[in-house]
Structures are given as structure tokens and as C-alpha cells.
Amino acid sequence: MKRNKKMSPEQLNKRKAIIEAAIEFFSRRGFHKTKISQIAKAAGVADGTVYLYFKNKDDLLINAFEDLIGEKLVNIQNRIEHEASAKDKLLKFFDYHIELFTEKQAVARFLAIELRQSPDFYKSYPDYEPLKKYLDYLKNLADEAIAEGDIRKVDTVALSYLIFGTMDFLLTEWSTRNQKFSLQEKKEQIVDIVNHGIGVN
Template identity: 30%
Template sequence: MKNEKPKYNQILDAAVEVIAENGYHRSQVSKIAKKAGVADGTIYLYFKNKEDLLISLFQEKMGNFIERIRKATENDEGADEKLFALIDTHFRQLSEDPHLAVVTQLELRQSDKRLRAQINDVLKGYLHIIDSIIKNGVEEKIFHNHLNIKLVRQMIFGMLDEVVTNWVMQDQRYDLKKQAKDVHFLISNGLKKHT
């Protein structure tokens, strides 16, 4: 029901912008409504409260984000090429939507436990993609066969996350997309078997 109405996405887009510019705690529902061009009460037709709006925003936006990464890595290429596609797509998407980058890198970190649990549920799909790439690399015999997949996944996700956070903290003064090759080089060479 939520997704069928165009105002739903309008409100989510407005929320990303308002939260990125003001911070979650200073983003009143009235500011989001004004940015979306709807009455305050309209927001409550779609969301229970501001926290529900933040969760929905994350589920919707990160759901789309993860789907684009899934598509970018669903080719017949090898694990190393898929790893590059994942890194490149991650950086490309956030550089194309700087407001979303601010919200995902800064505002979602301040959430309470219950909110974090719901956010982590959404991220599971992304972590499964990383696991799959690592396993493919091991099966292709290009990555070490004694890797602790859970630890490697955390390191890959952590590195991408930190690079984007640094870019956000530096007011996006440099080209995030250009970081993909260097990050891929570091991760790939750490995973590869050297003969």
C-alpha cells in the first residue's frame, strides 16, 4: 500500500534531503512535509512517526542501493571483477546522491538499538553479496582457501564504509568514484593467492 502512492516516495526523498541538511534530531516532520510539498498530516498517512519514516527511508533507499549492487555483480565474470563492480557501484551510487551518503554515513549511526536492529536486517542482503563474491573467489582458486569469510566480509564492508564516511566528512571535496580502483587493488591483493 505504501509504495503505490507517489507521495510516499516524494516524502522519502524530502526526508533524505532534510535529514542530510539538518540532522535527524533537528528534522521536524513539518520541515519534511514542507520540502515534500504535502501537509504535515499527510506524512502520518504513510508513517507512524519520524522514527518509522527513518526506518522506511533506509529500507527503501538501501533496498534500491543493494539491488543495484546485486545487478552489477550478477554477471558471468570472475570473483575479482565482481568485487570491483561491487566497490565501484557502492561509491558511484553514494557520489550520485550526496544527501543519501550523509544520512547513511552519519545520521543512521546515532540511532537506538531497536532502530539499529532493523537497519542491520536490511544490510544482510548486502553482506550476502559480499560473502558470495568471496566464496566464488575461493572456488575459482584465485582467493586464499583459508579465509575467514565473516571477517573478510567485515573488512570489505568496513573499508568501503570508512572511505565513504571520510568523503562525507571532507564535504565531498574529491571524486569518490576515483577511489574504487585503489580500494579494489588493496582488497583484491589481500585476498589473492600469490604464486
């Protein structure tokens, strides 16, 4: 089978099964502790089959991430769409981000922690798209909100870093500390600070 060629529906299913199994294991056991054989077994395919769909373990990680963050972003975008102003969208972003990542706690860990366990991840993907898209989306919302006069004229790149970085760390703390505190409440407190930080007056 040739990778990057169009696949039959069954092949797409198989690919998806592998990715889902990979996310599940990476999330729960970590990248380095997950064996290809485990993923293969969970996906109901043979070890070798994994290599028909992905170049190597890192490549599998990258693809899993791509699928995942893409899906999440689309999901957020859809739900955010009907908000009246860009500022409202921006504030809702916190809610949906948290909501989507709490729903599947494994996913939160995957994104927040495990992804960083691929040694070549950042090196190989200096302009890596999915994360960039996520950040860009935030930046664009902020730009709009400024244009609409609803928030102060702040550096929107800085703001996107602030939002993503804070959420990332919040989720990391929450999941590694075994959910010892209320995610919702901390989120609200953070939104409060950010909201004031970008307020017009």
C-alpha cells in the same frame, strides 16, 4: 488509512514523496535537525499525513533506509551481473558502491552518518535486514570466488566487514572533509591492498 495494507497508486506516490523528502533533509540537515513539518512541506502533504504512512519519525527513518539500500543493492547487483567471475564482481563492487553513493552525495552522508543518529536504530533492529542483505551479498560473492579458486580461502564474513567498513569510513571522511581528496584514487589504492590481501599466491 491502514499502514501495511495495499495502497492505491496515488498513495504509493505520496509515500514515496515523503520518503524522498525525508532522505533529502536527513542527508542535508541531519536526522535530529530535520523537522517533520519540513519533510511534510517538501513532500506537499500535511504534517499529520506523515503519520498516516509512518508510525513515527524513527519509523520513517527506517523505511527510508530500507527503500534506499534495497534500491542501491538491486542496482549494484544488476550492473555487476555480467562480470565473468565472482572475483571480478567482488572487485567491481567497490566501483559501483562508490559510484552510486557519490552520485548523490547526500545519500552517502545519510547512510554513513545520519542513520546512526536514530538512537533506537541498532537496538530496535538487532537483525536488521537491509544492511544484513548488503553484507550477505558481499559474503556470498566472496564464497563463490573461493569456490572458483580465484581468491584465497579467507574468512568471508571478516572480508565483508572489511569491505563495508572501509567504504563506509572512506565515504564518511570524504564527505565530512568536504571532498578534499580524490575518492576514486583512494578507492583504487584500497582495492589494491584488498586485492593483494585475498590473492591466491
